[in-house]
Amino acid sequence: TRSTRPQRMLKAVQKNATKGNPESVISAIDYFCKNSEWAMNVGDEKGSILDSVVTEVNPSTVLELGTYCGYSTVRIARLLSPGTKLITLEFNPAYATVARQIIAYAGLQDKVTQVEGSSADLIPQIKERFSITTFDFIFLDHWKDRYLPDIKLFEECGLLRKGSVLLADNVICPGAPEYLEYVRNSPRYESRYYPAHLEYTKVEDGLEKSVFLG
Numbered sequence: 001t002r003s004t005r006p007q008r009m010l011k012a013v014q015k016n017a018t019k020g021n022p023e024s025v026i027s028a029i030d031y032f033c034k035n036s037e038w039a040m041n042v043g044d045e046k047g048s049i050l051d052s053v054v055t056e057v058n059p060s061t062v063l064e065l066g067t068y069c070g071y072s073t074v075r076i077a078r079l080l081s082p083g084t085k086l087i088t089l090e091f092n093p094a095y096a097t098v099a100r101q102i103i104a105y106a107g108l109q110d111k112v113t114q115v116e117g118s119s120a121d122l123i124p125q126i127k128e129r130f131s132i133t134t135f136d137f138i139f140l141d142h143w144k145d146r147y148l149p150d151i152k153l154f155e156e157c158g159l160l161r162k163g164s165v166l167l168a169d170n171v172i173c174p175g176a177p178e179y180l181e182y183v184r185n186s187p188r189y190e191s192r193y194y195p196a197h198l199e200y201t202k203v204e205d206g207l208e209k210s211v212f213l214g
């Protein structure tokens with residue numbers, strides 16, 4: 001049967017990247033998406049903004065919602081201090097399988113804990129399952145209509161502390177209007193928009209960075 005786009009992306013990584021070299025894995029995926037098949041990775045332009053925010057925060061606890069093929073997982077994990085791990089959540093087993101292989105090809109498997117399931121189920125279990133009190137950094141890149149309910153879940157579950165940073169992809173395209181309205185009008189967040197473009201296109205998109213004020 002015909003391969004899937006994530007499987008073809010994995011093949012491109014195995015063919016064009018150097019094992020254990022995260023930068024070459026990132027470049028191989030971007031090359032594949034620019035020259036072969038578009039895919040919904042955060043991409044190089046927004047990825048550079050992600051890099052700068054992760055570097056600035058230098059987080060000890062990290063959560064990513066929406067692993068997909070692991071592109072942003074690799075981008076984040078390669079910047080983490082030794083001993084720091086990130087938890088990444090994926091509900092689609094086929095995506096999770098490809099991501100596991102791409103993360104391993106980059107040599108970052110020891111910095112990543114992959115969890116399969118949906119955010120609504122996982123978020124309330126995090127403290128117990130992973131002995132985490134609060135997150136320093138959260139990257140939202142899953143279903144756009146889950147951004148708002150999930151940030152409220154983070155608050156209810158006491159997973160945010162004064163200074164926790166949330167970075168949301170696609171706030172313009174496909175868009176997360178209710179989420180934007182919430183973080184930009186809530187007195188509990190300091191929000192800032194980083195304009196960019198939809199990965200591998202000229203379409204307007206951007207990232208929203210929101211700092212929890214406690």
Ligand SMILES: Cn1ncc2cc([C@H](O)c3cccc(CNC(=O)c4cc(-c5ccc(F)cc5)cc(O)c4O)c3)ccc21
Pocket residue numbers: 040041042065066067068089090091092095117118119120141142143144146169170173174198199
């Ligand atoms: C609940 N829960 N918990 C964990 C979890 C994980 C997932 C999956 O990882 C998953 C599957 C399908 C879609 C997404 C969201 N991503 C997108 O929809 C997206 C679209 C586009 C775009 C833009 C323009 C187009 F024309 C087409 C697609 C560009 C982007 O960067 C995206 O991130 C995420 C889903 C729900 C989950």
Ligand SMILES: [Mg+2]
Pocket residue numbers: 040041042141169170
């Ligand atoms: Mg995205």
